Structures are given as C-alpha cells and as structure tokens.
Amino acid sequence: MSALALDFTRPPAPILIEPTVSHALEEDLGRAGDITSDLTVAASAKATARFVTRKPGTIAGLIAADIAFRLIDPSIAFEAVLPDGGNAAAGALLATVYGPTRAILSAERVALNFLGHLSGVATATAALVQAVRGTATRIACTRKTLPGLRVLQKYAVRCGGGFNHRFGLDDAVLIKDNHIVAAGGIAPAMERVRAQLGHMTKIEVEVDTLIQLEECLALSADTILLDNMTEEDLKLAVAMAKGRAVLEASGNVTLATVRAIAETGVDYISSGAITHSAQNLDIGLDLEN
Numbered sequence: 141m142s143a144l145a146l147d148f149t150r151p152p153a154p155i156l157i158e159p160t161v162s163h164a165l166e167e168d169l170g171r172a173g174d175i176t177s178d179l180t181v182a183a184s185a186k187a188t189a190r191f192v193t194r195k196p197g198t199i200a201g202l203i204a205a206d207i208a209f210r211l212i213d214p215s216i217a218f219e220a221v222l223p224d225g226g227n228a229a230a231g232a233l234l235a236t237v238y239g240p241t242r243a244i245l246s247a248e249r250v251a252l253n254f255l256g257h258l259s260g261v262a263t264a265t266a267a268l269v270q271a272v273r274g275t276a277t278r279i280a281c282t283r284k285t286l287p288g289l290r291v292l293q294k295y296a297v298r299c300g301g302g303f304n305h306r307f308g309l310d311d312a313v314l315i316k317d318n319h320i321v322a323a324g325g326i327a328p329a330m331e332r333v334r335a336q337l338g339h340m341t342k343i344e345v346e347v348d349t350l351i352q353l354e355e356c357l358a359l360s361a362d363t364i365l366l367d368n369m370t371e372e373d374l375k376l377a378v379a380m381a382k383g384r385a386v387l388e389a390s391g392n393v394t395l396a397t398v399r400a401i402a403e404t405g406v407d408y409i410s411s412g413a414i415t416h417s418a419q420n421l422d423i424g425l426d427l428e429n
Contacts (some may be wrong), residue, residue: 149225149299151203152291160288161207164250165337174246187241187427190246191234191255194422200224200299204236204292205251213243220374225262225299227416234423241427248425257289258296259421265300268398277409280305280388284412293415305410313337314365316346317370326352330359344388353377357384367391367407374404 145190157343168267175242191205202220209216216239222228234255237244279302285293307311323329326345344363345356350373356364357380366377368391381387386406388402401409 141294143184144300149200149295151224152195152295154207155389156291157204158207158211159195160292161204161250161254161286162211164253165208165211165247168250169246171359174242177242177245181241181310183240183242185241186239187244187426188236188238189244189425190236192424192426193228193230193232193234196230196232196301197228197259197263197421199226199234199259199421200262200296201255201292203295204258205235205256208247208251208254209237209244211340212247213240214245216247224295235424242391243428252423252425254292256420256423257418258292258299259413259423260299260418261293261296263421264418265297265302267395268393268409268411268414269301271395271398272409274401275402277406278303279398279414280408280410281415282410282412283308284416287417294372297414300414302414305362311341313343314346315342315344317348317397320346326355327359330361340405350376351379353380358379363388365390365410371404374401377424378405 156239168256196228199222202224204350206218209218216237218235218237218308220235228234265279272279280301282305283340294307306314313333315326315331315333319329320326323332330343330345337343342362344365345354346365347353348367348369353364353366363386364381365388366374369377371387373388377387386408387406388410389404389406390410393401393409393411393413398409
C-alpha cells in the first residue's frame, strides 16, 4: 500500500476537535456531573470496556471517542484495534478502554454519539464510492453539515473514501444561482470576482442549463457545478467541456442513481446526504465482567 493510501484519512489535529468534544461533555454532565455513576460505583473501581459494532460499516470517530475519555480523566487508556477508515463486520472489536469506572461511564454516551454518527457518515460515503468504482469519478461532500461538526464530518467522508468540497465560504468561490441573479448574470459575477480575487483561489460556477455551461466555458471557470441535470444533459456537458473545466454533478444523488451519473464522465459527484442524512452506525460499549 502506498504512503498516500495510508494517509488518506488525514485526521484533524486534536486542537481542532477538542472544543467540540468538550462542549458535548459539558452539555451531558450539566451542573452536577454524572450523579448516577457517582452514586452507584465506588470511586476506587477500575474497569475495561470494549467498543463493538452491532452492524457492519466503515469506522470513523475513534479520534473523538479517545478525546472524550481523556478530557474526563487523562488516566484512561484508550487503544484502537481497528483504525478510523477501517471496514468492520458486525461484532467487530473497535477499541478498548481501561481506567476508573466512573469516568468511563461518564464519557460513554458522548464517545458513542460521535463514533456512531461519524461512522454512519463514513459508511454512507463508502457505499457511494463503491458504487462508482471502476469509473474516474470521485465522490465529494458539501457544506450541508451539522452545525459545529463540519471538521469531523468532513474527516468521516475521507474515512469513507470520499473527497472534501470546500470547508467554508472563505476557501473557494462558488457562484450559485442566487449570486448570478444578484450580480445580474454569470459574466458580471465572474468579472467582479476576478477583479478582486487572489490567484490561489479557484472559481466554481453553478449552472442548470447547457447554455449556461457554454457561457462558463467561454469565461474559463475552473470548475462547473451541473445542478440537477439529466443523464443525457450530463453526457452532453462532458462532451462540450472536453476537459476545459472540472465538472461536478449534484442533485438527485442516491445509491440507486450514482453509478449512472458517474458513467456520464463527470469528474465529481457531490452529495449532501452523506453528511446531513447519514444513518447512525450501531456501536456499543460493553464493560467486561
């Protein structure tokens, strides 16, 4: 396996996600902490617990689970058995934790919330990636992420074999339909952007007709987003572009439709559903007897 493949998931730096995990713990602990664990478990008790999958899927979020336990009690030992980005069968052991029982129980739900949700995102992404395997098309996410979870959700997309679209409004230009209306057309919008944009930032334009596509090609847009086009129009768009711009298809992307979209020859297929509508992957944390 190449070094690139090994580093494909590119985990975010802990400092970027610790505030998110810390906020989730604060929300759960409330004003008085975990009164149930404090009242039922001896302060001196130690335990070993195991993260186990209930259903098969692609794993993401162990990095967040680890941070959750460490923030509650730095003495807890967390050992990942299957890394983020790995494919797990039902019943697979993902990780073990060892340390004070109270602390493990207090961090349990937050750790599982992150792990289950992010693994759901990775699993949904992996399903689309598998569906287009053998084509040159890449699966990408969008900005349709849950508030506060963008860095982690985009990491989960990478764990599933997908690629990230822009992270926010500040790292690329995407001229959408409302921008075109507000600016008075595609040409005025691009003229204003190019007059002030730095040379390192790419320009993408959203279109929903082949006439608009032709205009964007004439204006040398870097990337063109083909919004809700039919398969026939997507094929025509690819033929018209002839490699002059990166083409991204979006809209009506499901597991049932993604293969046919990819076979039109587009470079990317973007999906908001893999982040905003991903089904939680069922994972449990069980204390050893």
